[in-house]
Amino acid sequence: MSALFVQHRAALAAAFRRLWATPLNTLLSLVVIGIALTLPAFGYVALDNLRELGRNASGVQQISLFMSLDAGRKDVGEIESRLRQAVGSQWRFVPKEDALTRMKSSEGMAEIVASLPRNPLPDAFIVEPANTEPAALEALRREMAGWPKVAHVQLDSAWIKRFDAFLRLGKLALWMLAGLFGAGLVAVTFNTIRLQVMAQSAEIEVARMIGATDGFIRRPFYYFGALQGALGGLLAALLVLAALRLLAGPVGELAALYGGNFSLRPPGVADMLGLTALGAFLGWLGAQLSVSLSLRKFD
Amino acid sequence: MIEASNLTKRYPGGFEAIKDASFSIGAGQMVLITGHSGAGKTTLVKLISTIERPTSGSLVVNGQNLSALGRSAIPHVRRHFGLVFQDQKLLFDRNALENVMLPLHIAGLPRREAIRRAQAALDKVGLLAREKANPIALSGGEQQRLAIARAVVNRPTILIADEPTGNLDSESGLAILDIFADFHRVGVTVVVATHDQSWIERYHPNVLRLAHGRVVA
Numbered sequence: 001m002s003a004l005f006v007q008h009r010a011a012l013a014a015a016f017r018r019l020w021a022t023p024l025n026t027l028l029s030l031v032v033i034g035i036a037l038t039l040p041a042f043g044y045v046a047l048d049n050l051r052e053l054g055r056n057a058s059g060v061q062q063i064s065l066f067m068s069l070d071a072g073r074k075d076v077g078e079i080e081s082r083l084r085q086a087v088g089s090q091w092r093f094v095p096k097e098d099a100l101t102r103m104k105s106s107e108g109m110a111e112i113v114a115s116l117p118r119n120p121l122p123d124a125f126i127v128e129p130a131n132t133e134p135a136a137l138e139a140l141r142r143e144m145a146g147w148p149k150v151a152h153v154q155l156d157s158a159w160i161k162r163f164d165a166f167l168r169l170g171k172l173a174l175w176m177l178a179g180l181f182g183a184g185l186v187a188v189t190f191n192t193i194r195l196q197v198m199a200q201s202a203e204i205e206v207a208r209m210i211g212a213t214d215g216f217i218r219r220p221f222y223y224f225g226a227l228q229g230a231l232g233g234l235l236a237a238l239l240v241l242a243a244l245r246l247l248a249g250p251v252g253e254l255a256a257l258y259g260g261n262f263s264l265r266p267p268g269v270a271d272m273l274g275l276t277a278l279g280a281f282l283g284w285l286g287a288q289l290s291v292s293l294s295l296r297k298f299d
Numbered sequence: 300m301i302e303a304s305n306l307t308k309r310y311p312g313g314f315e316a317i318k319d320a321s322f323s324i325g326a327g328q329m330v331l332i333t334g335h336s337g338a339g340k341t342t343l344v345k346l347i348s349t350i351e352r353p354t355s356g357s358l359v360v361n362g363q364n365l366s367a368l369g370r371s372a373i374p375h376v377r378r379h380f381g382l383v384f385q386d387q388k389l390l391f392d393r394n395a396l397e398n399v400m401l402p403l404h405i406a407g408l409p410r411r412e413a414i415r416r417a418q419a420a421l422d423k424v425g426l427l428a429r430e431k432a433n434p435i436a437l438s439g440g441e442q443q444r445l446a447i448a449r450a451v452v453n454r455p456t457i458l459i460a461d462e463p464t465g466n467l468d469s470e471s472g473l474a475i476l477d478i479f480a481d482f483h484r485v486g487v488t489v490v491v492a493t494h495d496q497s498w499i500e501r502y503h504p505n506v507l508r509l510a511h512g513r514v515v516a
Contacts, residue, residue, distance in 0.1 A: 003407025010404060206388045209350060210449070211378035212405045213371075 007216060015223035018196065019231075026228070029192055033232025033279065036185050038239045040178035041267075041275055045240055047170050049264055054132075054163050063137065064154040065125040065144050075149040076123055082147055083125065086140070091127040099124065122151060134164045182282050185232065189225045189286025196221065197294035204298055214295075221291045222284055229283020230276050237272035300326040300457070300488055301347060306356035308342050308512075316342035318512040319356070324490060326456075329483040329502065332492040334509035340492035343509065344461045347490060348380050349373050361456060378406060381450030381487075383460035387442050389434040395421065395445050396430040402453040420452040421445075424478055440471030447478055457488045464495050476501060 019026045067075065076093065083091045099121040104113045129140055141155045197204065204217055244266045255262035267275075301324040308317040316339045324330050332340045345351040346358060349365055358365045361379060368376060389398050399420050403413035421427045424444040426437075434442055443463055450458060458479065464472035472495065480502055483489045491498065498504060508516040 006407045006409055007404070010410075202388075203390055203392075206390060207401065207405060208374075209348075209377065209382055209388070210402050210405065211374045211376075211380075211453075213374040216374075216405055 007219065011219035012223050012227075014220040015227050018220070018224055019227060025192075029188060029228060030232050030235055032188050033185050033229060033283075034235030034239060036181040036188075037233055037236035037275060037279055038243075040174055040181055041236050041240050042243060043170070043174045043177060045244065045265075045267055045271075047167060047174060050170070051167055052265060053262055054160075054167070063127040063129065063141055063144065065127060065150060066152040066154070067123040067125075068149045068151040069120075069122050071123060071149040079125060079147060079150070083127065086127075086129075090130075091125050094124045094126060096121045096123045132160075134160050182278075185229065185279070185282045186286040186289070189228060189283045190290040192228070193221050193225055193287045193290035194294050196224070197291065201298075204295070208298055217295065218291050221287045225283040225285075225287025225290075226280040227283070229286070230280035232283070233276040233279020234272070236279065237267065237275045240275075241266055241272075300324055300328075300361060301490070302357075302359040304357045304359075306346065306358055307354050308339075308346060308351060309354040316512050317346065317353075317509075320509075320512070320514045321356075322507055322514050324488065324505070324507075326488055327483075327486050329480070329489040329504040330491070330507055331498050331504050332490065332507045332509060333494060333499075335494070337511075338509040339512040340494075340509055341461050342512075343507075344459055344490070344492045347457075348382055348459050349376055378402070378453060379456050381447075381453070381455035381458040383443070383446050383450045383458070383463045385462035385465045387434075387446040389442060389445060389449075391433060391435050394431050394433055395426060395437070395448075398434060398445060399449045399452050402449060406453060417448075417452055420448040423451070423481075424448045438471070439467050440474060443467060443471070443475055444478065447475070451482060451487075455487070457490060458482055460489075460491045460493075462493055462495075463491065464493065469497070473497065473501075 065079070067079070080093065096119055100113060100119045103121065104110050127140075127144075129137060131137075131140075137155055137160065141153050144150060144153045204212075207217060244264050248264050251262070251264050301322075303323070304321050306317055306320040307315060309315045320339075320343070332343055334340055342351060346353055346365070347360060349368065353366045356366065360376070363376060365376070390401070396414070396417050399417040400413045403416060408416070418427060418430060421430050424447050426441060426444055426448060429437065429441065434445060437445060443466075447460075447463070450460075460479070463479070464475050467475065476498055479489050479491065483502075483504075489504075499506065506516065507514060
């Protein structure tokens with residue numbers, strides 16, 4: 001067993017002991033860290049669900065492709081072939097005769113349609129792309145507009161753009177919130193470690209005199225910071241999960257009132273592990289800053 | 300083993316605690332650094348043990364020039380020394396055994412091995428029966444013996460002490476002297492700063508006499 005491994009194991013054990021030695025302080029710190037991480041994490045999950053809601057909203061992602069009036073069966077076949085190659089896209093063809101029939105059936109339109117010398121409506125395709133990102137939709141629209149005998153391609157992009165802008169704004173606000181609360185977490189760890197360094201100044205002084213390296217002295221504090229942050233992150237993940245469980249029922253009922261079947265998507269295991277790792281990183285960062293400043297007096 | 304040449308230590312403000320000192324201490328020697336208060340004994344001990352850095356001159360210990368030593372190398376050099384202070388610098392939040400185990404933790408020894416060696420060191424200074432005691436419950440002499448156990452547990456090549464009997468009665472002081480003499484007998488280089496003349500009478504060691512920061516004998 002290498003000396004470094006032994007020292008790391010001892011430092012980790014020391015970090016656990018310090019957490020356990022002052023349970024109330026530990027609990028309060030974890031609550032502060034947990035809440036600080038819960039707010040941006042919950043915002044992230046909420047935005048993720050909103051994005052999903054937008055993606056699932058019926059009709060929003062449709063692209064209408066109108067052929068030229070002089071387009072024949074062969075041209076329609078060409079477009080069908082191209083659409084088939086558009087990976088993941090679902091589409092249906094609306095012949096101009098069907099469109100005219102539907103128009104005739106609309107109230108008050110029969111006479112108007114009957115007075116027309118010929119069918120003014122074009123053949124059309126209704127396309128539902130798999131990738132509903134605004135940029136992807138816009139790219140697909142541009143591509144379709146370049147196809148032969150295509151007169152017009154219509155994408156309800158204004159709604160999508162507005163929704164996307166809202167999501168982007170939400171994301172930015174979330175990053176700012178996450179930055180603020182992250183800084184708060186770093187500050188909490190910084191102060192906890194600073195107090196620990198003060199309380200253990202005798203041990204640090206003696207250890208330095210008898211050959212302790214910087215790494216040996218710093219390691220238990222780093223582990224403590226990372227461990228406290230990780231536990232805070234885990235607490236935040238559990239709080240988000242609990243909040244989503246509580247909200248799942250009312251959101252489902254609300255969606256049903258609008259005729260949908262939307263349900264909240266909880267964070268996955270990877271998300272929860274990510275939040276825990278983020279907490280650990282921020283805790284380590286706080287410890288790193290605190291130890292670097294606090295140990296200067298021992299140099 | 301310890302070679303000083305024109306060694307000078309000047310503190311901020313200009314006070315020179317050690318002035319142009321040159322001396323040599325061979326491996327396995329027992330050397331007393333003596334002199335009146337303020338002569339520079341403690342500063343010299345701190346220089347040898349790398350707690351202080353020289354202002355000028357050279358100080359070579361175990362073939363390493365301490366004056367040119369980088370910051371990161373200092374801890375590794377210190378592990379070759381066993382340091383005993385007048386105020387012991389024991390940790391009162393742990394028992395005697397755990398105090399002695401600290402240098403072994405720093406060296407990265409597995410816990411079981413560290414316990415075995417710490418107990419052997421405590422046995423050597425006659426404190427094995429008190430291994431679970433908190434240092435605060437020990438007498439002054441016992442505390443100093445505990446500090447010696449901590450200093451020797453890592454099998455140092457040089458045992459350095461600063462006034463190790465300064466706070467002890469004569470009987471306890473003599474017991475400490477005997478422990479240092481025992482380590483000297485098994486080949487450890489012993490360097491002790493003291494104004495206690497009983498060392499000289501009892502063991503006739505080599506003496507490095509300081510006056511106003513200069514080596515005078």
